[in-house]
Amino acid sequence: xxxxxxxxxxxxxxxxxxxxxxxxxxxxxxxxxxxxxxxxxxxxxxxxxxxxxxxxxxxxxxxxxxxxxxxxxxxxxxxxxxxxxxxxxxxxxxxxxxxxxxxxxxxxxxxxxxxxxxxxxxxxxxxxxxxxxxxxxxxxxxxxxxxxxxxxxxxxxxxxxxxxxxxxxxxxxxxxxxxxxxxxxxxxxxxxxxxxxxxxxxxxxxxxxxxxxxxxxxxxxxxxxxxxxxxxxxxxxxxxxxxxxxxxxxxxxxxxxxxxxxxxxxxxxxxxxxxxxxxxxxxxxxxxxxxxxxxxxxxxxxxxxxxxxxxxxxxxxxxxxxxxxxxxxxxxxxxxxxxxxxxxxxxxxxxxxxxxxxxxxxxxxxxxxxxxxxxxxxxxxxxxxxxxxxxxxxxxxxxxxxxxxxxxxxxxxxxxxxxxxxxxxxxx
Numbered sequence: 001x002x003x004x005x006x007x008x009x010x011x012x013x014x015x016x017x018x019x020x021x022x023x024x025x026x027x028x029x030x031x032x033x034x035x036x037x038x039x040x041x042x043x044x045x046x047x048x049x050x051x052x053x054x055x056x057x058x059x060x061x062x063x064x065x066x067x068x069x070x071x072x073x074x075x076x077x078x079x080x081x082x083x084x085x086x087x088x089x090x091x092x093x094x095x096x097x098x099x100x101x102x103x104x105x106x107x108x109x110x111x112x113x114x115x116x117x118x119x120x121x122x123x124x125x126x127x128x129x130x131x132x133x134x135x136x137x138x139x140x141x142x143x144x145x146x147x148x149x150x151x152x153x154x155x156x157x158x159x160x161x162x163x164x165x166x167x168x169x170x171x172x173x174x175x176x177x178x179x180x181x182x183x184x185x186x187x188x189x190x191x192x193x194x195x196x197x198x199x200x201x202x203x204x205x206x207x208x209x210x211x212x213x214x215x216x217x218x219x220x221x222x223x224x225x226x227x228x229x230x231x232x233x234x235x236x237x238x239x240x241x242x243x244x245x246x247x248x249x250x251x252x253x254x255x256x257x258x259x260x261x262x263x264x265x266x267x268x269x270x271x272x273x274x275x276x277x278x279x280x281x282x283x284x285x286x287x288x289x290x291x292x293x294x295x296x297x298x299x300x301x302x303x304x305x306x307x308x309x310x311x312x313x314x315x316x317x318x319x320x321x322x323x324x325x326x327x328x329x330x331x332x333x334x335x336x337x338x339x340x341x342x343x344x345x346x347x348x349x350x351x352x353x354x355x356x357x358x359x360x361x362x363x364x365x366x367x368x369x370x371x372x373x374x375x376x377x378x379x380x381x382x383x384x385x386x387x388x389x390x391x392x393x394x395x396x397x398x399x400x401x402x403x404x405x406x407x408x409x410x411x412x413x414x415x416x417x418x419x420x421x422x423x424x425x426x427x428x
Contacts, residue, residue: 004152004224004227005226005227006226006227006228006229007151007152007227007229008022008025008151008152008153008227008228008229009022009229010022010023010228010229010230019239019243020243020246020247022228022243023228023240023243023244023246023247024247024250025152025153025156025160025247026156026221026224026225026227026244026247026248027069027221027244027247027248027249027250027251027252028156028159028160028163028247028251028254029155029156029159029220029224029315029318030069030217030220030221030248030251030252030315031163031248031251031252031254031255032159032163032255032308032311032312032314032315033110033214033216033217033312033315034062034065034212034214034217034252034255034256034259035163035166035255035258035259035308036110036113036114036117036214036308036309036311036312037113037114037116037117037118037120037281037305037308037309037312038110038113038114038117038312038372039208039212039259039262040117040262040281040305040308041280041281042204042207042208043058043208043259043262043263043266044262044263044266044270044278044280044281044284045204045207045266045278046204046205046208046263046266047262047263047264047265047266047267047268047270047271048266048267048270048271048275048276048277048278049200049201049204049271049276049277050194050201050204050267050271051183051187051267051271051272052179052180052183052184052186052187052263052264052267053187053192053194053195053201054187054195054201054204054205054208054263055184055187055188055260055263055264056187056188056189056190056191056192056195057195057205057208057209058188058208058212058256058259058260058263059188059189059256059260060191060209061208061209061212061213062212062252062253062255062256062259064209064212064213064409064413065212065213065252065255066248066249066252067405067406067409068213068218068380068383068406068409069217069218069221069248069252070245070248071218071383071384071387071398071406072217072218072219072221072222072225072383073221073222073225073241073244073245073248074241074387074393074396074398075222075383075386075387075393076221076222076223076225076226077225077226077237077240077241077244077396078237078241078392078393078394078396079386079392079393080226080232081222081326082219082222082223082226082322082326083218083219083222083223083326083379083382083383083386084100084103084219084223084322084323084325084326084327085326085327085329086222086382086386086392087099087100087326087327087382088100088326088327088329090386090389090392091382096327097327099327099378099382100323100327100328102375102378103215103216103219103323103327103375103378103379104320104323104324105371105375106215106216106371106372106374106375106376106379107216107316107319107320107323108320108348109371109372109375110214110215110216110312110316110372111312111313111316111317111320112348112349113312114137114309114312114313114316115134115137115138115309115313115346115349116134116349117281117305117308117309117312118133118136118137118305118306118309118310118313119133119134119136119137119309119353120133120281120282120305120309121133121302121303121305121306121309122136122137122306124282124285124298124302124305125299125302125303125306130353131350131353131354134346134349134350134353135346135350137309137310137313138346143158143314152224152227155314158314159311159314159315162307162308162310162311163251163254163258163311165303165304165307166258166304166307166308166311167254167257167258167261169300169301169303169304169307170257170258170261170262170265170304171261172300173261173265173288173297173300173301173304174261174264174265174268176292176294176297177264177265177268177269177292178268179264179265179267179268180268184260184264188260206416206417206419209413209416209417212259213376213380213413214372214376215372215375215376215378215379215380216315216316216319216320216323216379217315217319218379218380218383219319219322219323219326219379220315220318220319220322221248222383223322223326224318224322225240225244228240228244234395237396238396241396265288266278266284269287269288269291269292270284270287270291273291275287275291281305284301285298285301285302286298288301320340324340374417376413376414376417377410377413377414377417380409380410380413380414381410381414384398384403384406384407384410387406388403388406388407
């Protein structure tokens with residue numbers, strides 16, 4: 001995004017923590033995609049049906065995410081190109097156009113899920129009709145324009161405040177639900193054998209992985225990491241990569257907490273009480289307060305969902321701008337870019353809600369996750385290939401062990417998502 005390139009001042013202080021503070025922010029924008037409404041359904045289903053067992057899958061998915069986001073950081077800093085620009089510069093025109101179309105469809109699908117999540121939250125909290133909620137959610141474009149005009153830091157601050165709100169609200173939910181912490185710690189670090197022997201558990205586990213690693217985050221992170229005004233020298237770039245990775249790891253750890261908290265609350269409240277089929281957001285909202293005996297528990301849940309949805313639509317819109325500018329190399333006024341990106345998500349949502357009402361949104365959410373799974377490898381494989389290319393990366397090229405690990409993660413993600421798609425189309 002040329003309008004914010006190198007626009008954020010970073011300190012040249014000899015104190016490490018002062019320099020680090022200047023790089024905090026982009027990782028938190030990225031972490032939004034790892035705790036968005038698209039993840040809530042899989043976490044709710046996993047916790048209500050299998051208790052704490054699938055916490056290990058959330059941990060494993062988060063580690064994969066940290067690796068892939070570190071590659072996106074390295075690509076952006078070392079080449080001063082985002083992933084979309086690198087695809088355009090290093091592939092043939094037909095391939096670049098194909099990647100652009102796929103990326104646009106995936107971003108629209110992801111954004112669509114966030115719009116629906118926010119609309120559901122508005123309906124639960126204020127009884128606003130779903131269609132009106134969808135239209136209200138689309139107005140976040142104005143928030144982005146206002147805050148980005150004042151400076152990219154203001155946009156980052158809003159996102160961080162919303163993330164803090166989500167984390168605090170789920171911290172309250174965990175306290176209210178009184179989970180068992182020993183099984184939680186065991187499930188986080190030790191995989192269950194049932195994960196490989198129980199097809200239904202494996203299916204939900206792959207769903208968690210597919211909903212966690214988002215393709216639009218790889219495009220966005222490789223762009224917004226360049227907003228920092230660090231020295232464009234080998235030493236300056238090396239420090240920028242190091243600090244940006246610290247920022248990313250801290251933010252994704254926060255996302256790990258939120259994802260794990262959703263599953264833990266579902267396990268402690270629904271699974272423990274015998275409600276093992278809770279997967280819909282509306283069902284969780286309806287049951288939380290009665291089962292916990294706390295009147296405000298359901299409202300806390302819905303407020304966190306609203307914050308998650310609004311955060312996700314903001315970052316989804318930014319990702320749409322990165323993809324459009326990077327692949328097409330076009331320059332449009334900010335309001336036009338935002339409007340086009342938002343319409344790509346709003347139009348199909350409005351059509352489905354108008355035709356099918358509330359019942360159609362569940363189908364639309366499922367479809368959005370299928371589309372994201374199909375697109376993910378089209379972002380991961382180019383990213384791994386580019387960061388392993390010495391001609392492009394120079395001294396910042398992936399080391400041998402990093403290259404092998406990155407390719408292994410890319411192949412595992414592609415294989416698992418392919419298996420998930422096969423099961424979905426077979427109706428299982």
